Amino acid sequence: MITGASNSKVFMILIDARNGIIEQTKRHLFIASLMEIQNIVFVINKMDLVAYQQEVYDSILLDIKLLTEKFDLSNRNLEFIPVSAKLGDNVVSSSTEMDWFAGPTLLDYLENVQIQPVAEDQFRFNIQYVIRPHSDEFHDFRGYAGKVKSGTISVGDKISVLSSGQESTVKAIHRYREPLLKAKAGDSVSIELATDIDISRGDTLTSSEEKITGERLIQSKICWLGQEDLVPQKRYVLQHGASKVPVKISAVNSQLDFDSLGFEINPEKVGVNSINNIEIKSASPVFIDAYKVNPSNGYFILIDESTNATVAVGFKN
Secondary structure, three states, rough: OOHHHOOOOOOEEEOOOOOOOOOHHOOOOOOHHHHOOOOEEEEEOHHHHHOOOHHHHHHHHHHHHHHHHHHOOOOEEEEEEEOEOOOEEEOOOOOOOOOOOOOOOOHHHHHHOOOOOOOOOOEEEEEEEEEEOOOOOOOOEEEEEEEEEEOOOEEOOOEEEOOOEEEEEEEEEEEEOEEEEEEEOOOEEEEEEEEOOOOOOOOEEEEOOOOOOEEEEEEEEEEEEEOOOOOOOOEEEEOOOOEEEEEEEEEEEEEOOOOOOOOEOOOOOOOOOOOOEEEEEEEEEOOOOOOOOHHHHHEEEEEEEEEEOEEEEEEEE
16 A cells, blocks of 8 residues: 555545445555655445435444544545446446435546645755766766656756765766756756765755755654564664665554544554554664655665565655
């Protein structure tokens, strides 16, 4: 769910009309909230099995409203559609069995939903590879390849290397052999600088006017994915972009209780599928934005050193 949601602009939550809200519904809605997804559509399915009763639909809507208030979704675009997927009611065509519903069909909604671009103006560029061809054609060429995570970069802009604080000016931008004057978020390019400075894989470039401070103590939310429970003070690896840093979980502050929909302090354990507020202690500074401010540069994964398995995905508070 987290992997899919990280690349989604619309989140569809399917609810069985016979069962209403269950724990999985709460878990999925919290993920939609956590991932800052603006468009959420609740599809109340199997209406044919409850005789298409409006009372059942209205009762589920009241329960959903309580959930959305708990998760503070007042600024999201919410839609509610009763359907029978098996019989096609309100999927493509409006249902004659539910003439009390005046909203769109599911297909109408998906075809017309307005996707608002996320405002991420801060330039972030994570270095994945340093290009040094050592050929006559590209004599003394040094390029820094990666993807523009957010913002834009243009030839002539001044940049800063976050790990060292060194600064330079963008001499050229390349997409393979094609020269560019400008690159935007999502573009995979190589950047050539006017001066030779010390940059390596995992470093992050930003505008000289948009420096961020590296942090060794990181407050974040994590979704634990590992089959084995989190071990406090055990060494894990935090991967942020191409950067990998040894870390320890210095504190588990609270864990989401899906019954009360609140965070309970001092949980007994951090097990699979749990969502937790934690503090991470890093061996070296991590240059990461708050997820709400810049989602593209605000998430990371935790890796178990002994198994190389990804055990958690995290979002900086």
